[in-house]
Amino acid sequence: MNYCMEDLALGLSAEYRKTITETDVVLFAGISGDNNPMHIDEEYAVKTRFEGRIAHGMLSASLISTVIGTRLPGAGAIYMGQNLKFLKPVKIGDTVTALVTVLELFQEKQRVRLMTECWVRGEKVIDGDALVWVPRRPQ
Incomplete structure (x- = not known):
């Protein structure tokens, strides 16, 4: 679904x-250039505190962008900023669920936090907040 600024409400998710x-991990390493052995070398990663390979944090975080660009607010939304904290x-x-919830509306500037x-x-693996510009409903 695509939302215009006028359609958004606090708590909408x-x-x-x-x-x-x-x-996904191999392609993300290739696209991003992040070839950290934690992501691509099981022999290396198994000797770490994680006891095996882990996905790139930004790969999981990119699923947030999927929600913002395709579901809430959706088409036409423009990222202005993102804060992230990687927790686990x-x-x-692993199946990752990216969840986005409206916290604050700035109608005059067409922005939403x-x-x-x-x-x-x-278990929460990433926590954060984003500022997004949202188009108004066409007249």
């Missing part, structure tokens, strides 16, 4: 859910 695959690792095979979270098995 939307989500997107995706299971992180081996292919995401592993290959959104709570942005990612969850895995009922």
